[in-house]
Amino acid sequence: MSKCEQCIVRKFNSLKSLTKDELVRISGCKTSKFIKKGEVIFDEGETLNGVYCIKDGICKLSKLSANGRDQIVKLVIKGDLLGQRSLVVDESANLSAVALNDMEVCFIPKQEIMNDLQKNPEFSLDVLQQMAYDLRESDDVIVNMAQKSVKQRLAEILIYIHDHFGVDADNYFNVLLSREDYANVVGTATESAIRILSQFKKEGLISTSGKHIRIEDMEALQRVE
Amino acid sequence: MSKCEQCIVRKFNSLKSLTKDELVRISGCKTSKFIKKGEVIFDEGETLNGVYCIKDGICKLSKLSANGRDQIVKLVIKGDLLGQRSLVVDESANLSAVALNDMEVCFIPKQEIMNDLQKNPEFSLDVLQQMAYDLRESDDVIVNMAQKSVKQRLAEILIYIHDHFGVDADNYFNVLLSREDYANVVGTATESAIRILSQFKKEGLISTSGKHIRIEDMEALQRVE
DNA sequence: ATTAAAACCTGACAAATATCATATTTTAAA
DNA sequence: TTTAAAATATGATATTTGTCAGGTTTTAAT
Numbered sequence: 001m002s003k004c005e006q007c008i009v010r011k012f013n014s015l016k017s018l019t020k021d022e023l024v025r026i027s028g029c030k031t032s033k034f035i036k037k038g039e040v041i042f043d044e045g046e047t048l049n050g051v052y053c054i055k056d057g058i059c060k061l062s063k064l065s066a067n068g069r070d071q072i073v074k075l076v077i078k079g080d081l082l083g084q085r086s087l088v089v090d091e092s093a094n095l096s097a098v099a100l101n102d103m104e105v106c107f108i109p110k111q112e113i114m115n116d117l118q119k120n121p122e123f124s125l126d127v128l129q130q131m132a133y134d135l136r137e138s139d140d141v142i143v144n145m146a147q148k149s150v151k152q153r154l155a156e157i158l159i160y161i162h163d164h165f166g167v168d169a170d171n172y173f174n175v176l177l178s179r180e181d182y183a184n185v186v187g188t189a190t191e192s193a194i195r196i197l198s199q200f201k202k203e204g205l206i207s208t209s210g211k212h213i214r215i216e217d218m219e220a221l222q223r224v225e
Numbered sequence: 226m227s228k229c230e231q232c233i234v235r236k237f238n239s240l241k242s243l244t245k246d247e248l249v250r251i252s253g254c255k256t257s258k259f260i261k262k263g264e265v266i267f268d269e270g271e272t273l274n275g276v277y278c279i280k281d282g283i284c285k286l287s288k289l290s291a292n293g294r295d296q297i298v299k300l301v302i303k304g305d306l307l308g309q310r311s312l313v314v315d316e317s318a319n320l321s322a323v324a325l326n327d328m329e330v331c332f333i334p335k336q337e338i339m340n341d342l343q344k345n346p347e348f349s350l351d352v353l354q355q356m357a358y359d360l361r362e363s364d365d366v367i368v369n370m371a372q373k374s375v376k377q378r379l380a381e382i383l384i385y386i387h388d389h390f391g392v393d394a395d396n397y398f399n400v401l402l403s404r405e406d407y408a409n410v411v412g413t414a415t416e417s418a419i420r421i422l423s424q425f426k427k428e429g430l431i432s433t434s435g436k437h438i439r440i441e442d443m444e445a446l447q448r449v450e
Numbered sequence: 451a452t453t454a455a456a457a458c459c460t461g462a463c464a465a466a467t468a469t470c471a472t473a474t475t476t477t478a479a480a
Numbered sequence: 481t482t483t484a485a486a487a488t489a490t491g492a493t494a495t496t497t498g499t500c501a502g503g504t505t506t507t508a509a510t
Contacts, residue, residue: 063364063365063368065368065369065371065372065373066372066373067372067373069372071367071368071371071372073364073367073368084357085357085360085361088350088353088354088357089354089357089358089361091361094361094364094365095364117350117353118346118350119346121343121344121346121349124346124349124350124353125313125342125343125349127353128313128342128349128352128353128356129313129314131353131356131357131360132309132310132313132314132356133314134360135310135356135359135360135363136310136314136316136319138360138363138364138367139288139298139319139320139363140288140319141367142296142298142363142366142367142370143288143290143296143298144290145367145370145371145412146290146296146370146411146412147290147291147292147294147296147412148290148291148292149466149467150466150467151466178487178488179487179488179489180487186371187370187371187372188467188468189467189468189469190487190488191467191468191469191470191488191489191490192466192467192468194487194488194489194490195467195489195490198488198489198490210475210476210488211476211487211488374496374497375496375497376496403457403458404457404458404459405457405458413497413498414497414498414499415457415458416458416459416460416497416498416499416500417496417497417498419457419458419459419460420459420460420497423459423460435505435506436457436458436506
């Protein structure tokens with residue numbers, strides 16, 4: 001099994017603040033998992049016994065609303081950590097994590113992380129900073145949800161996905177979301193999301209090929225009101 | 226000036242994890258401020274040179290949206306800390322803080338807090354836990370904003386204010402919000418908030434006396450769809 | 451106490467969004 | 481390959497919410 005000390009992925013998350021010794025120890029007790037597209041990593045309400053370090057792939061974090069609809073709160077990519085929040089406050093998971101494509105993740109047991117959190121102030125501060133950053137992002141999402149139209153939110157998520165997850169050789173998004181996923185990100189009915197994407201297509205803002213989406217006119221997309 | 230070691234308020238926030246020595250040191254460099262209803266504690270974009278510990282009063286944290294409307298993200302009360310997030314990630318304030326009634330706050334300079342964050346793992350973990358808790362709350366707000374109707378959100382904020390900030394002898398809310406504030410919490414037009422409050426009144430869910438609001442039928446309010 | 455400003459309220463209408471129905475296309479299983 | 485299921489698409493219509501316009505009441509300053 002590969003070793004944490006040599007893993008590039010950790011450079012993108014709080015694990016970068018661990019010492020070499022700590023990394024070796026974690027490497028010794030981590031387990032690696034392959035997760036197929038559509039599989040659940042963990043479910044809302046589940047007790048998490050550790051954190052997941054995403055080595056490859058993308059997943060969605062969502063929560064079931066009282067009306068029966070899933071709300072996608074965040075998209076998480078290679079390099080990110082999953083489950084630190086629940087671990088820190090010792091609560092069950094508040095969100096479900098589902099793979100959007102095939103993934104490889106490393107599971108690090110709770111005790112290892114908690115141990116380092118208590119003993120390595122640099123690591124602890126790094127986790128704190130990541131959480132502070134997430135908190136600002138969440139606050140911004142609240143404002144967008146409350147104040148912007150569905151069309152605007154959809155335009156923005158398209159730009160977000162383009163900028164954060166990149167595109168392939170033909171400029172199509174690397175992340176494949178269903179129309180229902182798009183609806184669940186912006187918080188609208190699936191039909192509404194489909195309708196607006198069709199409209200964007202007609203207006204030349206995007207083009208599609210099946211589920212694949214490509215931005216054709218970024219500036220116009222940014223101007224959407 | 227009163228001393229942090231003897232202040233009851235700190236028991237409700239992360240400062241409770243500081244040692245006696247640390248508290249004495251902080252007490253020596255803190256400044257106390259009285260802030261009148263409506264006054265700004267800090268503004269979005271402002272650089273914060275420390276954190277505010279709320280000794281008395283309530284304030285709103287809000288962010289100006291691109292459409293010119295204010296979105297209230299959080300209501301903050303006696304005992305809470307303001308500004309830790311910005312301090313931890315060394316960013317300017319993401320939200321504005323405005324007093325909803327007369328307040329007393331203590332300002333603690335940045336360096337004191339950062340020093341303790343680096344040297345006292347217990348304090349650092351406590352701040353981390355508070356932030357993890359806030360993050361869950363924010364995620365829940367996102368889901369509510371995205372999936373619930375304005376009427377439901379308004380009913381819920383009434384229940385939230387009742388439960389978190391309490392009522393006076395006549396069962397009226399301790400917090401006085403304008404109709405515009407209510408609109409800015411649930412993310413709707415002021416007229417819509419007014420209309421729905423009127424409807425709640427007609428249906429006997431609440432009663433009002435000027436700005437003062439009292440819940441008359443909690444169960445019916447919880448059932449609002 | 452008077453008065454101007456702000457806050458509150460309501461109606462009429464417009465715009466945005468949800469819902470339901472149904473057709474078409476794509477996907478995946480047998 | 482065939483076929484059933486799922487995803488996508490679009491129209492018609494209902495519901496929710498926003499906007500504008502005009503009132504009344506409350507608040508605060510003189």
